Amino acid sequence: MSNRKYYLTTPIYYVNAAPHIGHAYTTIAAETIARLKRMQGYDVVLTSGTDEHGTKVERAAKAKGKTPKEYADIISADFQSTWKKLELQIDRFQRTTNENHARIVNELFERCLANGYIYKGTYTGLYAVVSEAFVNDAKPGDLDPETGKPYEEVTEENYFFKLSAFTERLLEYYEANPNFIRPDFRKNEVVAFVKQGLVDLSITRTSITWGIPVNHDPKHVFYVWFDALTTYMSAVDGEGRWPADLHLIGKEILRFHAVFWPAFLMAAGWELPKEVFAHGWLLFENDKMSKTRGNIVRPAPISETMGVDALRYFLLREIVFGQDGSFSFDALVGRYNSDLANGLGNLASRTLSMIQQYRGGVVPDAECDAAIGEAVTGGTAAALDAYEKFEFSRALEAIWNIISVVDKFIVERAPWKLAKDPHAQRKLDETLLTSAEALRVVTALVSPALPHAAQAIWRQLGFNEPVAALRTDALAWGSALAGQKIAEIKGVFPRLDLKPTVEKMQELEIVEKNRQAEMMGVPKTAEVAAAPVYIDIDDFTRVDLRVGQVKSAEPVKGADKLLHLKVDIGEAEPRTIVAGIALAYKPEQLIGRKVVIVANLAPRKLRGITSQGMIVAASLEGGAPVLAAFLEDVPVGARLK
RNA sequence: GCCGGUGUAGCUCAGGUGGUUAGAGCGACGGUCUCAUAAUCCGUAGGUCGGAGGUUCAACUCCUCCCGCCGGCACCA
Numbered sequence: 222m223s224n225r226k227y228y229l230t231t232p233i234y235y236v237n238a239a240p241h242i243g244h245a246y247t248t249i250a251a252e253t254i255a256r257l258k259r260m261q262g263y264d265v266v267l268t269s270g271t272d273e274h275g276t277k278v279e280r281a282a283k284a285k286g287k288t289p290k291e292y293a294d295i296i297s298a299d300f301q302s303t304w305k306k307l308e309l310q311i312d313r314f315q316r317t318t319n320e321n322h323a324r325i326v327n328e329l330f331e332r333c334l335a336n337g338y339i340y341k342g343t344y345t346g347l348y349a350v351v352s353e354a355f356v357n358d359a360k361p362g363d364l365d366p367e368t369g370k371p372y373e374e375v376t377e378e379n380y381f382f383k384l385s386a387f388t389e390r391l392l393e394y395y396e397a398n399p400n401f402i403r404p405d406f407r408k409n410e411v412v413a414f415v416k417q418g419l420v421d422l423s424i425t426r427t428s429i430t431w432g433i434p435v436n437h438d439p440k441h442v443f444y445v446w447f448d449a450l451t452t453y454m455s456a457v458d459g460e461g462r463w464p465a466d467l468h469l470i471g472k473e474i475l476r477f478h479a480v481f482w483p484a485f486l487m488a489a490g491w492e493l494p495k496e497v498f499a500h501g502w503l504l505f506e507n508d509k510m511s512k513t514r515g516n517i518v519r520p521a522p523i524s525e526t527m528g529v530d531a532l533r534y535f536l537l538r539e540i541v542f543g544q545d546g547s548f549s550f551d552a553l554v555g556r557y558n559s560d561l562a563n564g565l566g567n568l569a570s571r572t573l574s575m576i577q578q579y580r581g582g583v584v585p586d587a588e589c590d591a592a593i594g595e596a597v598t599g600g601t602a603a604a605l606d607a608y609e610k611f612e613f614s615r616a617l618e619a620i621w622n623i624i625s626v627v628d629k630f631i632v633e634r635a636p637w638k639l640a641k642d643p644h645a646q647r648k649l650d651e652t653l654l655t656s657a658e659a660l661r662v663v664t665a666l667v668s669p670a671l672p673h674a675a676q677a678i679w680r681q682l683g684f685n686e687p688v689a690a691l692r693t694d695a696l697a698w699g700s701a702l703a704g705q706k707i708a709e710i711k712g713v714f715p716r717l718d719l720k721p722t723v724e725k726m727q728e729l730e731i732v733e734k735n736r737q738a739e740m741m742g743v744p745k746t747a748e749v750a751a752a753p754v755y756i757d758i759d760d761f762t763r764v765d766l767r768v769g770q771v772k773s774a775e776p777v778k779g780a781d782k783l784l785h786l787k788v789d790i791g792e793a794e795p796r797t798i799v800a801g802i803a804l805a806y807k808p809e810q811l812i813g814r815k816v817v818i819v820a821n822l823a824p825r826k827l828r829g830i831t832s833q834g835m836i837v838a839a840s841l842e843g844g845a846p847v848l849a850a851f852l853e854d855v856p857v858g859a860r861l862k
Numbered sequence: 863g864c865c866g867g868u869g870u871a872g873c874u875c876a877g878g879u880g881g882u883u884a885g886a887g888c889g890a891c892g893g894u895c896u897c898a899u900a901a902u903c904c905g906u907a908g909g910u911c912g913g914a915g916g917u918u919c920a921a922c923u924c925c926u927c928c929c930g931c932c933g934g935c936a937c938c939a
Contacts, residue, residue: 406866406867406933406934407933407934409865409866409934410865410866410933410934410935411934413865413866413934413935414934414935417935417936472933501933539874541875544932545932545933547874552873552874555888555889556888558899559887559888559889560887560888562899562901563899563901563902564901566898566899566901567898567899567901567902568898568902569898570897570898570899570901571897571898571899571901571902572897572898573898574897574898575897575898578897579897614875618886618887621887622887625887628901628902628903629902629903631897631898631902631903632894632895632902632903632904633903635895635896635897636897637895637896637897638895640897712898712899714899715899716899716900716901777937780863780936780937780938781863781936781937781938782937782938782939783937783938799938800938801937801938801939802938803938804938827937827938828937828938846939
């Protein structure tokens with residue numbers, strides 16, 4: 222075994238959502254990299270895990286009548302069983318509720334404290350429960366766009382991390398380590414963000430009980446990111462593996478990994494991870510997947526119907542790694558049939574069958590065709606190069622290019638004709654050996670991406686050692702296949718009919734969705750039941766809602782979303798109202814229109830204009846507001862009660 | 863609004879530093895072989911290379927402006 226080590230991580234997944242294809246995407250990519258690095262001779266550890274603390278979990282658990290830990294146990298187990306179903310080899314699965322984790326988090330805190338980067342302060346602010354963050358810009362009474370409920374006002378004593386002290390050091394670090402953040406365009410975004418200057422970070426809470434206690438001051442528990450990021454260290458506690466070589470993450474959590482995490486580590490005097498790679502999002506037919514849209518795809522129905530390698534192949538081949546990609550069931554089956562069934566599967570099938578028929582199942586001894594050898598060698602180099610850069614789609618493209626060359630070669634040689642010609646037996650041997658050798662290399666080459674199919678073909682080629690045990694030297698052209706007895710031939714990627722296959726997956730999808738909903742306790746209704754925000758009639762009448770008519774409307778300079786409105790609500794002068802509806806309404810659509818106004822909202826300056834009220838609109842997922850309106854005609858100034 | 867990216871055949875995309883008829887894969891259509899999973903292989907598909915200007919002997923490739931889309935920030939929520 223080599224002493225070269227490679228440690229990579231998936232994110233730890235938050236247990237307020239059930240496993241979906243997005244989680245699977247990250248984990249599959251990470252596992253592919255792990256296999257690749259093993260092939261390159263590294264001693265690899267891949268970790269994943271679950272993030273289990275916080276208010277949201279506390280509430281979801283309560284709604285289900287469980288303790289937070291019981292609840293987290295269930296969801297965490299579901300993540301683990303999902304990875305098992307997808308046959309993903311995860312070496313360590315770390316939970317934020319594991320005991321060794323609390324110790325490391327506290328150690329991180331103590332070191333930061335000792336080094337003067339943590340101080341105690343108080344914070345009064347509005348707290349968004351869903352995103353578990355204080356909201357800086359909101360005012361009392363504002364609604365959380367994610368829940369539609371008011372922010373909660375919280376005053377508490379917190380420990381703060383002096384993130385502001387790291388602005389320069391981080392920028393220097395990015396500069397000195399150009400590969401720390403990938404892809405490049407993401408690095409630029411992070412640099413731009415940091416350059417604006419960083420604000421200190423509250424890292425503990427006293428208002429929450431479901432979290433890791435701060436030993437230094439047990440009234441406090443740790444804030445989500447201070448807690449969660451540290452799993453990357455606690456997962457390999459005592460193994461001498463830190464620092465990690467790679468954190469593979471989705472783009473939505475890049476800031477935490479590329480700014481907060483390195484700052485924490487610098488403060489503690491610990492080593493930083495070598496690289497943070499943020500991949501893009503998986504869209505469903507070009508739309509964002511979301512609970513409200515109801516278009517979330519789960520991995521299990523796909524793997525059960527088409528096999529885990531079909532899912533792996535689609536994700537790695539169809540999507541340019543790093544960019545957003547689009548998933549659809551049709552494209553999934555299309556890729557499967559054209560590339561896996563007709564391409565790799567068929568090449569294996571025809572090559573092995575011919576050896577079986579013409580040579581009794583023994584690979585003949587002959588010379589390999591030199592031109593094919595060159596093509597395979599060149600393709601192998603191209604694939605390895607792309608793999609190394611995590612350009613999976615290119616790597617697979619290069620491999621499929623080899624497959625195409627070999628298919629052409631077989632047709633040109635026409636072994637079925639050679640077989641009938643007693644004078645062409647040597648040429649037939651050459652053809653069969655060359656094809657088999659190419660199949661051998663191709664199989665080894667795809668094995669990080671398609672481990673199970675590769676293993677099946679590998680066995681059929683007559684090898685007993687697992688394909689996963691191969692090292693890159695096995696990719697060299699011309700190794701001794703001659704004389705090898707092949708095993709029983711069995712198609713690895715049977716062709717699938719588009720329609721029934723998609724229908725089957727969609728049926729299973731519904732079953733899986735229901736199962737998950739049951740497991741989660743149907744969070745939507747549960748949440749309302751758990752935390753009803755009642756107001757009495759007096760509270761309501763404090764809100765002065767009036768019918769107004771838009772007199773004028775114009776865009777606000779320097780803002781995409783704002784319109785500057787003058788609204789007549791029956792007062793001497795029309796009100797000036799700045800509303801964030803410019804993306805949904807053109808000024809001319811609004812003039813003359815009756816709208817509902819909150820007349821007694823405290824004035825607020827927006828982009829230099831003082832807004833004397835707020836316009837009432839339905840807030841939809843995805844942003845576009847829809848103005849409240851009346852079916853009957855109503856006079857300007859009328860009060861809503 | 864600022865910063866970055868992007869817009870090439872039905873779909874997904876290649877096309878360093880400008881130069882003969884703009885490419886690939888998939889899909890579609892036609893043909894072929896029969897070892898193979900109605901697979902393979904061969905051929906065809908004629909797309910104003912987002913729009914308008916400009917530089918140049920010559921621009922998909924350089925410059926300017928405009929339009930669309932994506933991302934980050936601001937802003938909104």
